[in-house]
Amino acid sequence: MPTLTTTDALAAFCARAAAHDYVTVDTEFLRERTYYAKLCLVQLAVPGDGPEDAVLVDPLVEGLDLSPLWALMADEGVTKVFHAARQDLEIFWTDGSVIPAPLFDTQVAAMVCGFGEQVGYETLVRKIAKGSVDKSSRFTDWSRRPLSDAQKRYALADVTHLRVVYDSLREQLARNGRTAWLEEEMAVLRDPATYEVQPEDAWKRLKMRNPTPRFVAVAAELAAFREHHAQTRNVPRSRVFKDDALLELASNKPKDDAELGKSRLLLREARKGDVAKGILEAVARAEAVPKESLPKPPRPKARDQINAALADLLRVLLKAKAEEAGVAQKLIATASDLDDIAAGARDGDWNRGWRAEVFGADALRLCEGRIALACEGHKVRIVPL
Structure with missing residues (x-):
């Protein structure tokens, strides 16, 4: 199970991959404790069944430069094949400022080909490749080293079976005249805006019931502060404060530390320091917005x-x-x-x-x-x- 740990070895494999029509790609990452996903492993495979045709790339090795990988992802002559690509693509855009193209997502292709909604990789492997995937390493800490042989086998299976799945789905789309349908779906995944959350737009993800204009203004300021704080410190937004606490704050509009301390849902850590200061400043900004300039609440569908x-x-x-x-x-x-x-x-x-x-x-x-x-x-x- 080849694991690439040097820039030269990665560059050599990427040069080989560039000579093929496609390369299958997957990643393993952690996101529980950070805002941005931490890339822990990259799996790559090219057509063929030799041991050198599927490799693991260890981005946690000190000194490894992923530039050859980013260049391969940007190579328009090689189709990049993923399954359920969205999170993988977000990592590539965040870490490498590249969105793989051309792009083929087997989960979306399977939906176009009638395999059902959000069909899982294991299902496609079983139905198309007539294989099976060992699930024992699914819930594992991919940042820990060394990786076990079981972890490596599990990771490689995510790209080796994918070659057979891709070939089958690509042929089926061509037979059905639906290749263009898939291209329409890939346009959203190729758009950088899909992976960028602007703090000023973060409030739009909140579920608010019949809010008033002032409530929306406060919630928008709080959501923008939380998003910016989470992004700049690379912590999950829920670690700053959760949605239910945000909505409570938007309703109560605390003006000082004493009022902030009365919140039932705000975590203790958020009642002091930079977070507490940010909350009070966000509420104050929203309260200062003139009535005629308040945002219009989203209108619920009657x-x-x-x-x-x-x-x-x-x-x-x-x-x-x-x-x-x-x-x-x-x-x-x-x-x-x-x-x-x-x-x-x-x-x-x-x-x-x-x-x-x-x-x-x-x-x-x-x-x-x-x-x-x-x-x-x-x-x-x-x-x-």
Whole structure:
């Protein structure tokens, strides 16, 4: 089980990989105690079945320069194959300022090919590669050295079986004429904005029920402070203070240390020092915003705006069209999308690109009364009106 621990060895493998059409990639990392993931291991494999065709890269070795790896990831002549790539790509963007391209995500490809929603790697290995993955090292501390042989075997399996999975899915997409569908999905993963959280936008992740404009202003300032504090100190945002504490603070709006100390949900460490100071300053900034300049709260979707019967018909249509196309339903449209359509929405991801072809156009025709749904045995068919 080759483990690359020098820059020269990594450069040599990456030079070999650049001569192939693709390279399979995976990472092992830790994130429980940091804001940014700590890269602990990189697994790479090229086509072939020799011991030199799949390697581990140990980024924790002192003096190892990952520049050859970043260069390979940026090489447009080599497709980078991942399974469930989002977290891996975030690490590559954060650590190496590179997003692998061209990119092929086997989890997304499997959804396009009808393997279900968010299908796991083990499932694809079993169904396509007719193999199995040893799960014994799944929950392990990848930062500890030395790595055991069991850990190394587990890590390499994540890229060796992936070669067979990739070849199969790529061929199936080509047969079905859906390679372009996958390319549409990869565009989001290739966008650096996918992996960057701007502190001023952090409040948008909060779940707020019927908030007032002032509440939103305070919550936005608190969320921005927390995000900036977590990023600059590389600690999880929940270590600064949790969402429930943030919402409590936005409601109570403490003005001094005494009022801050009355919080039920704020951890003891957050009631002093830089965090306490940051909280009070954030609240003060929000309180100083003139009424006419307060942000508008996100408007909840009024249930009475949703045509419930139409929403149910759209669910039937989505299920029928997904089965017909052999594509996972959630990849086409979400339950929230269907409610939006039933409430009058006429634009969204569900009606762009290949989704419009598979579902969006018929969804609009159903809303406009130009088609009906009918049962034919165990199938649902579309009836023009």
